[in-house]
Amino acid sequence: MDRDAYPDDMARFRRLNDEDVERLLRGLPPRDDEGLRDLASFLADATASLSVPPRSEIEAGHLAQVAEVIGSRSAAERRSTNLPSSPSERRRATLRRAARSTAAVVAAAASIVLLTGALALAGVDLPGTAAEAAFRNVLGVELPNQHRADAVDPAKLPARASDTAHRVLTVIHDWFEGADWSGCEFGARVSGAARGLEGRPDTAHCGRSEHAGQGPQGRGAGASGTHGNGRETAAEASGGASSHSEAAGSRADDAHDAGDDGGSVATDASS
Amino acid sequence: MTFGDEFPRILDAARLGSDWAWAALYRDLAPVARGYLRARGASEADDLVGEAFLQIVRDLPRFDGGEREFRAWAFAIVHHRLVDARRRDARRPVHPASVEALVRAGEVGDVEDEALSDLAVARVRRLVGALAPDQQDVLLLRLFGDLSVPEVAAIVGKRPGAVKALLRRGLANLRREISREGVSI
Numbered sequence: 001m002d003r004d005a006y007p008d009d010m011a012r013f014r015r016l017n018d019e020d021v022e023r024l025l026r027g028l029p030p031r032d033d034e035g036l037r038d039l040a041s042f043l044a045d046a047t048a049s050l051s052v053p054p055r056s057e058i059e060a061g062h063l064a065q066v067a068e069v070i071g072s073r074s075a076a077e078r079r080s081t082n083l084p085s086s087p088s089e090r091r092r093a094t095l096r097r098a099a100r101s102t103a104a105v106v107a108a109a110a111s112i113v114l115l116t117g118a119l120a121l122a123g124v125d126l127p128g129t130a131a132e133a134a135f136r137n138v139l140g141v142e143l144p145n146q147h148r149a150d151a152v153d154p155a156k157l158p159a160r161a162s163d164t165a166h167r168v169l170t171v172i173h174d175w176f177e178g179a180d181w182s183g184c185e186f187g188a189r190v191s192g193a194a195r196g197l198e199g200r201p202d203t204a205h206c207g208r209s210e211h212a213g214q215g216p217q218g219r220g221a222g223a224s225g226t227h228g229n230g231r232e233t234a235a236e237a238s239g240g241a242s243s244h245s246e247a248a249g250s251r252a253d254d255a256h257d258a259g260d261d262g263g264s265v266a267t268d269a270s271s
Numbered sequence: 272m273t274f275g276d277e278f279p280r281i282l283d284a285a286r287l288g289s290d291w292a293w294a295a296l297y298r299d300l301a302p303v304a305r306g307y308l309r310a311r312g313a314s315e316a317d318d319l320v321g322e323a324f325l326q327i328v329r330d331l332p333r334f335d336g337g338e339r340e341f342r343a344w345a346f347a348i349v350h351h352r353l354v355d356a357r358r359r360d361a362r363r364p365v366h367p368a369s370v371e372a373l374v375r376a377g378e379v380g381d382v383e384d385e386a387l388s389d390l391a392v393a394r395v396r397r398l399v400g401a402l403a404p405d406q407q408d409v410l411l412l413r414l415f416g417d418l419s420v421p422e423v424a425a426i427v428g429k430r431p432g433a434v435k436a437l438l439r440r441g442l443a444n445l446r447r448e449i450s451r452e453g454v455s456i
Binding site: 009010012013014016018021024025036038039042043045046047049050051052053054058059061062063065066067069070071073074 | 288290293294297298301302303305306307309310317320321324325328329391392395398399413414415420435438439440442443445446447449450
């Protein structure tokens with residue numbers, strides 16, 4: 001469909017000057033063209049009939065929204081003016097933030113230490129992995145691997161260390177180095193070293209069938225495995241006195257043969 | 272201009288968040304903005320007026336000028352809100368009920384009742400709606416916004432010469448529609 005006026009009308013409107021157009025928009029016909037009065041009237045009526053204010057409740061709603069936006073903007077401006085402006089104020093604010101962060105880190109570290117100490121006093125033994133996870137997640141500190149053989153190197157003992165300590169640590173070091181002992185044999189050797197016995201300790205009561213030749217690395221993956229071995233050893237050496245070790249119960253027969261001897265050895269070794 | 276010498280004081284008060292100043296600006300601009308939107312056939316003219324005023328409030332700190340410039344700036348916002356609404360409606364088309372269907376439906380709300388009874392508004396929409404969209408833009412911004420050719424050109428993104436040509440073509444086509452109708456308003 002042709003949306004434009006007839007060519008004659010188009011030529012008529014092209015001849016209108018700016019003043020004529022202004023008059024039409026104000027509802028008046030051009031000075032020398034009364035024939036456009038109907039158009040001028042239509043434009044005037046259109047402006048009057050459509051330019052009516054919104055209903056009062058709509059106007060109230062709009063003005064309430066305007067007030068809300070102004071209120072939220074004012075609040076935001078107040079917040080921004082509360083920020084420190086001078087360099088010295090900004091420096092002090094930075095120092096305050098740094099002090100708060102440091103205090104938080106110190107508090108977290110102290111909490112871990114106190115918690116660990118409290119648990120130790122209460123006789124609760126956290127698995128090694130849990131303690132490591134706590135240090136890693138809370139403090140971001142990676143604990144050294146406590147199960148490496150060099151961690152129990154007798155050569156690193158202080159000069160004032162006793163011969164007993166040297167002997168016990170040597171046995172433990174050998175164990176970590178992969179000595180071909182069962183847990184029972186290891187316990188017996190530790191107790192022998194603690195008592196100052198020379199030569200090969202009495203391991204006749206130790207069955208060779210279980211755990212032999214595995215060493216600490218072979219017994220379990222990581223800290224908890226080795227920790228469990230220690231419990232087994234203690235149970236064997238103490239004749240089943242270690243009440244919280246599952247291994248103690250399972251290997252009670254072996255430990256029973258060790259008798260009083262093993263119990264006293266375990267006490268000596270731990271002291 | 273509506274406010275004349277009072278305008279700077281009103282604008283300063285509006286910048287400070289004064290309720291009375293915003294009410295004055297709203298009562299001056301809302302009727303003509305609403306008229307422009309209704310003539311363009313906006314389905315939710317009141318909502319668009321509200322949205323436009325919220326944007327005016329947010330953007331006022333960046334505005335600089337007198338009453339004439341403020342009016343052109345405000346109408347630019349109103350026009351852009353209309354364009355946005357048109358795009359939105361195009362993505363999610365709404366099919367309004369026909370007049371006959373509304374009449375058959377019997378009792379209608381106040382808004383529909385007013386709209387149906389307002390034959391003058393319906394006639395304006397029908398005649399103006401026959402124009403090309405860019406002719407409607409130019410003619411109605413000049414008519415309701417009382418804006419100059421350069422101001423309209425800035426809003427619609429055309430050269431002033433093109434705006435003048437569109438205005439004359441729009442007036443000529445409107446006259447043709449009126450003469451076809453054969454009845455004056």
